[in-house]
Amino acid sequence: MRISTIALASLRRRKGKALFLMSGIGIGIGTAVALLSLSGSLRDEIGSQLDRFGANIVVTPHSDSLALDYGGISVAGVSFDQHQLSDADVAGISRIRYRKRLSVIAPKLIGTTEVDGRKTLIAGVDFSSELRLKKWWRLTGRPPESPTDVLLGYEIARAVSAIQAVPGSLAKTDRGTPHHVATPEEIRITKQKVSLGGREHRISGVIAQTGGPEDRMVFAQLGQVQGLLGRSGQLSVIEVSALCKDCPVEDIVAQIKQELPHANVSAIQQSVRARAEAVDRLSRFSLVVSAVVLAIGALMVFTTMMGAVVERTKEIGVLRAIGFRKTHIIRSLMIEVVIISAAGGVGGWLAGLLAGRLALPYFTEGGAQMELRLSLAVFAVAVAMGTGIISSIYPALRASRLDPSEAVRYV
């Protein structure tokens, strides 16, 4: 026999009322969970769409000259630069306050060199980050492993006769439309090595035709290219990709600018942003609706608890008369409320997940997943309990202040 024994017995006795309260809280939590998980899934979908677009922040040196061009971004020529970007700037970017929101930092040095005797654009890159950034690249062969491995763009590979069409698909390529883009399966690497600035490098892979600037470029390991071009430690551009579900791109740009005052930092505006904003509005709407439904649930708890206190005046008076402190009365009522609202929270979470999952196909183009997020479950139960407790504080205080002598006088 403890205070919790009384609370549990009282709950068992008043099952109907307990279920009513539980469902009240459950509906509120369920609505919140359904809406939040729905908008969460939509955000995830948009996030992955944004990721497919690659870098959304580009860092270049301040410069007056427009010597070289890379994908529509001007890359400064060497001789006119006042301030070069350097390896240290990469470290600078990874020091900004929002560094956790950055998914990829891809530094590059771009210059020209002779590839098998042809003057060609060469980019020194950090392959692990570059390949994460350029998710649309499709390789024939393998990603570079050793520092001397290189990737060739499609046009260059053709020019130096490093690839051949796979027999059978050749006819298709020749016969096909002029815009036909060869897939990685349609070509085969026929050459092991290529000379870069007079030094032999192994061709580890060829980037399938993209139609972009990389078709006419060679990619090698950053250190190698810095050595080759005699520009040790220097960079021409740093591409940065932020985790864009909820990234404050403007803030990130400002922080990088602060860290690298000598550099140009610009955000690439994406068309997807419009959709991201729509989803933002949806999540705000979800929050408002959830708050309203929860407020109604809280009101329900409040009135039911106030009613329960009146209904139990006698009972509470008796408990006070036989030596229960005010705090014991409050504790006993709160144990009931916590059990009811925790159960309502769990039930609401399950119902909300189910509802969200059923509704998801109507909001997405398919492929969107609804993750089982533990944080959402914790949130649901915590909010349910918070709602229950907060809306019961006043009724419980009222109960504890009941005059015990009333219990004796009661007829």
Place this chain on the structure above:
Amino acid sequence: MAFVVVENVSKTYSDQESGIGVPVLRAVSTEIAEGEFVSLMGPSGSGKSTLLTILGAMNHPSQGRLLIDDIDVYALSDERRADFRSQYLGFVFQQHHLMPYLNAIENAMLPLATLPMSSLEKRRRGLEVLEKVGLAEKAKRLPNQLSGGEQGRLAIARALVNDPPLVLADEPTGTLDTKTGDEIMRVFLDLNRRGQTIFMVTHNPENASLAHRVLHIRDGELEFAPDSTAGTASRFSPAL
């Protein structure tokens, strides 16, 4: 010094509508010795329940003092007074006020719920008081599965479980027929013979006369009762 000392206790309720003070108790003084069985009689509305709740440490008097075991009860804070009730007092209410959702032994153990005591010890004590009132066999029954007399005895068991020096009862036989009323009185007399101090409000003169002393109250004032010596009605003699 007597165990309970009521010193010039007055109580005035303010009328809800007019807000004018209505005196209910006027300068009541009395003493109760340890082991005494005192009953209180008086017409309806004379202030019996009011005096009982004041003795019960749950109704602040407008004036005067209450000393129990030399403790100035109403000088204690509200929460300390709850602790005092838990330590010193056992209540038997007219309507019994059992918790309908707790079975007999749980009802009997109710006053122990707030005490730091092993659940084994609580159960042992619960069973002990049920045995005292002859309900040990019905420990698992809910109150509505007990007869009126059994409910009354269960209410007494609950009042005894914390081993209180003073038991207070407000018309414990009021709702019962004569036979079950006698059943309850027998339990009280039995307890008193083993040294339990009891203060009981009753309308029934026969039951009142079973006590050592009968107090009479009228319009909030104790009357001097010439016939206030102990008496035990003959109909109980064979049982005792």
